[in-house]
Amino acid sequence: MDWGALQTILGGVNKHSTSIGKIWLTVLFIFRIMILVVAAERVWGDEQQDFVCNTLQPGCKNVCYDHFFPISHIRLWALQLIFVSTPALLVAMHVAYRRHEKKRQFRKGDQKCEYKDIEEIRAQRFHIEGSLWWTYTGSIFFRLVFEAVFMYAFYFMYDGFRMPRLMKCSAWPCPNTVDCFVSRPTEKTVFTIFMIAVSSICIMLNVAELCYLLVKFFLKRSRKVGNPKHHPNHETKEETKQNEMNELISDSCQNTVTGFSS
Amino acid sequence: MSWGFLRDLLSGVNKYSTGIGRIWIAIVFIFRLLVYVVAAENVWKYEHDEFECNTKQPGCENVCFDHFFPVSQIRLWALQLIIVSTPSLLVVFHVAYRENREKRHNQKLYRSAGQIDGGLLCTYLISLILKTGFEIVFLVLFYKLYNGFKVPRLVKCDMSPCPNAVDCYISKPTEKMIFLYFLVATSGVCIVLNVSELSYLIFKYSVKCYTKTFSKKQQ
Numbered sequence: 256m257d258w259g260a261l262q263t264i265l266g267g268v269n270k271h272s273t274s275i276g277k278i279w280l281t282v283l284f285i286f287r288i289m290i291l292v293v294a295a296e297r298v299w300g301d302e303q304q305d306f307v308c309n310t311l312q313p314g315c316k317n318v319c320y321d322h323f324f325p326i327s328h329i330r331l332w333a334l335q336l337i338f339v340s341t342p343a344l345l346v347a348m349h350v351a352y353r354r355h356e357k358k359r360q361f362r363k364g365d366q367k368c369e370y371k372d373i374e375e376i377r378a379q380r381f382h383i384e385g386s387l388w389w390t391y392t393g394s395i396f397f398r399l400v401f402e403a404v405f406m407y408a409f410y411f412m413y414d415g416f417r418m419p420r421l422m423k424c425s426a427w428p429c430p431n432t433v434d435c436f437v438s439r440p441t442e443k444t445v446f447t448i449f450m451i452a453v454s455s456i457c458i459m460l461n462v463a464e465l466c467y468l469l470v471k472f473f474l475k476r477s478r479k480v481g482n483p484k485h486h487p488n489h490e491t492k493e494e495t496k497q498n499e500m501n502e503l504i505s506d507s508c509q510n511t512v513t514g515f516s517s
Numbered sequence: 518m519s520w521g522f523l524r525d526l527l528s529g530v531n532k533y534s535t536g537i538g539r540i541w542i543a544i545v546f547i548f549r550l551l552v553y554v555v556a557a558e559n560v561w562k563y564e565h566d567e568f569e570c571n572t573k574q575p576g577c578e579n580v581c582f583d584h585f586f587p588v589s590q591i592r593l594w595a596l597q598l599i600i601v602s603t604p605s606l607l608v609v610f611h612v613a614y615r616e617n618r619e620k621r622h623n624q625k626l627y628r629s630a631g632q633i634d635g636g637l638l639c640t641y642l643i644s645l646i647l648k649t650g651f652e653i654v655f656l657v658l659f660y661k662l663y664n665g666f667k668v669p670r671l672v673k674c675d676m677s678p679c680p681n682a683v684d685c686y687i688s689k690p691t692e693k694m695i696f697l698y699f700l701v702a703t704s705g706v707c708i709v710l711n712v713s714e715l716s717y718l719i720f721k722y723s724v725k726c727y728t729k730t731f732s733k734k735q736q
Contacts (some may be wrong), residue, residue: 257554260524260546304690313571314686318670333556337547351726352536428571428684429672436718453657 256287261340268343270380271350271387274394275464276298276354278364279457283340286453291332295446298439299329305438312430319424326410332450335405339457342394342401349390350381384469392468399461404456416451520554523602530605533612533641535633537714541707548703549598553591557696560593560689567688574678581674581685587662590693594700597655601707604644604651611640638722642715649711652704659697666701668693 269280308316309313383391410416418440425432437443476515527542534542564586570578615637619626628632633641660667668690675682687693 257551261551264547303563313569314671314684316566317569317686317688321670321689322693324689326695327560327689327692330556330560330692330696334552337551337555341547344547348539348543428686 258292259352260289261337264347265340265343267479268347268350271346271383271391273383273464275467279460279464281345282453282457282460283336287332287336287450287457290446290449290453291329291336295329295332295450298442298446299327302327303366306435307438308424308429308433308435310429310433312428312433314430315424315426315433316435318426319422319429319433322424322426323422323435328409328413328447331351331405331409331412335401335454338405339398342397344395345394346387346391349387353381353387388468388472391406392465395461395465399458399465402454402458406451409451416444417446418447424502520550523550523599527602527605529609530554531632533608533637535714535718537710541710541714544703544707544710545598545602549700549707552696552699552703553594553598557594557700558591560692560696561589562711564589564591564682564688568685569688570674570679570685571644572679573681574680577674577676577679577683578685580676581672581683581699583728584674584676585672585685585687588661590659590697591657593655593662597652597700597704600655601648601651604647607640607644607647608637619630622628633718638718642718645711645715645718649708649715652708652711658703666694668697692728 265280265283269277272280281413303320306316306320308319310316418437420437420440422435422437423432424435523548527545531539531542565582568578568582570581572578615627668687670686670690672685672687673682674685
């Protein structure tokens, strides 16, 4: 049970996302989860052992470490990734509920049901319209909120995104102001800035996706008002190709991450 | 043998759960199990090595650590996860028993082996009651064992062989406290979900029973 399980859950949502949503998912897997697991965790691995204070007073190091790092960067990122990925579950649950309803209709022998067998229902890709549109847009909104909240919490807790080499600590039982040295400050700063940059890219992708959905919704509405005929909704050849490519990427990512994660 | 087993078990239960039950499973997976494995475990990883007492007396640190942490919070968390997930096994066993019975008698005895009615409903309700009970027991245990969910920076210890009252410092107390509050919050949410699922099922089936008897009386 590790990040691979989250990936399996999110991989299922991939089919029903927009193109921007698929790009967001890829960025999340490769540039955030994978970087966290294979690199960032090693950099922060020895953080308290190698946090050194210029004093022999027992307990001073513990207290100073706790004072400067109420919650470790790496744990904050892990929580951020979990919270940011969760709204996609709402979409997965909605799709599962729709599939369940269609299966029930099929089993009842409903004539309105246009599927030939249960496998077709299972493999069907739902278009983002109707109530699914609201669920999907809501999930993007919550993603944005969580990203923003965590970035702000990060900035607030650590007074910016730089990791200083030296911190001065005067918490009890340190005898007076004591110099404490952080391990690998430059490497940690580099990774912090990297993770913040990728978070910002994800925020921009989410904003773009939200705008795209809203524009599409209003265009459709105005088209409906102008032209009462319905156009049949089906996947174009390009969409199918794109879907297959994205599934290939997410499958290969899944294999790489499950291989790397311990 | 690891957490993957629990994950597979819960995925199996997913099939026979109600909608609220599925939300409960999702919360246990993501906000409890996943957070435990990727974040919380590492916070408590070196808790004994980083526990420091202001003394050179050999054995004092060991004795004090053992006095303040009879069972480590992280182990209690893991036990809670396992024990709270186990009542769902009752439902899985009952469904397997039903399917077995149908096979033995070679005829359809139930509308659907996995549908929650009759005996399976009782089993499901019992599993919900047990889950809620275990959650509450563990929360109370946590509270009593550690005098609340706060983790202090400093604890004073005067167990033998420590020479007198000695200052001992716990490592990462704030981070541990944050994760403990997170554990309490998710446990609370799970208790609320279990109680609402219980009420929903009792209400639904009492209404069903009532309408059945009412329609029989009319006939």
